[in-house]
Amino acid sequence: MPDRNTMIDGCARALGEAKVLVVSTGAGISKESGIPTFRDAPNALWANYDPEQLATETGFRRDPALVWRWYADRRQMISAAKPNAGHTAIADLERLIECVVVITQNIDDLHRKAGSSDLIEVHGNIFRFKCFDNHHPVQSLPRDDDVPPRCHCGSHIRPDVVWFGEMLPEDEIDRAYAALQRCEVVLVVGTSGTVHPAAGFAAVAKDAGARVIEVNPEHTPITGHADFFLQGPAGEVLPQLVRSLRSHRKPGTHS
C-alpha cells in the first residue's frame, strides 16, 4: 500500500492534467468548522430526534414549531462557524485548475464563504426560506410571533432545503450531472455516501471516464470505486494536496 505522500503525489499529477474538476462534499468537510455530521451523536438538545424524521414534509406537518426550532438552532450554530482549511483548499484549487465545480450536500454556506465561485447546493441552503404551501420565496423573516412565521399568503415559512422524499432542485441537479459527465477528476470529500442521489455522483463521473479521489477518515461505499483513497481529515489532507499540486505546476500555466 503506497504511503500517503506517494498517494498525494499521484493525486496531484491527476489534478495537474485535469481541465475540469468536480469536488463533491458532504457534512464531513464542515466537521472541522465545529458543525457535527449526521453520523455524530447529535448535541444533547436534539439527541432524541432523528434528522430523517425532522427533515421531512411529514415531520413539518406533524409539528411545524419543532422542526422550525431544530433549524433555528442549527442556523445559530452554523452562523458562528467559519470555513476551515479544507474549504479554503478547495477554493484555492480554482487558481490552479481551469474549471472547478463544487457540488455540496451541505446547507451551511461555508463553501461560498470560503470563496468557491462555481457552487451547486443540491440540498439547498439553511439561510434561505420559502413558504410551505406555495414555495413563495421569502427574502426576510416577518417579525410576527408565529412559530414558524407565516408567508404573506398565510402558509407557514420553512427553510429552503431539500427534505427526505423531496426532489432535488431541477436546475442544480442538471448542472451537477452536466459537470460530472465532463470532468476528468472527481474529488469526493467528507460524505458517507448514504443519501441518494448524491451518493451516486462519484459513480456517474467514473462511468463517464473520470478518476475518483476520495478524502475521508473512514472507508465508505465510495472507497471501493476510488482510484485514490486519502484517509484522513479534510482540513489536513486537502491543503497537502494543494501544496503538492502547486509544486507540480509548470510556471506560467493556470495558476
Ligand code: BV8
Ligand atoms: C429523492 C438537507 C427522489 C436537509 C438532506 C423513501 C422515500 C423517498 C425517498 C427515499 C426513500 N428511501 C430512500 C430514498 C432516497 C432518499 C435517501 O437517500 N435516503 C437515505 C437515508 C437512504 N433521498 C431523498 O429523499 C432525496 N430525494 O430521492 O428524491 C424521490 C422522491 C420521492 C420518492 C422517491 C424518490 C433527498 C435527500 C436530501 C435530504 N436532505 N439535507 C437538512 O440538512 O436538514 S440529507 C443530509 O444528510 C445531508 O445533506 C447529506 O446528504 C446527508 C448526510 O450525509 P453526509 O453529508 O455524507 O454526512 P454523514 O454524517 O452521513 O457522513 C459524514 C462523513 O464525513 C462520514 O463519512 C465521516 O467519516 C466523514 N468525516 C468525518 N469527519 C471528517 C470527515 N470527512 C472529512 N474530514 C473530516 N474531518
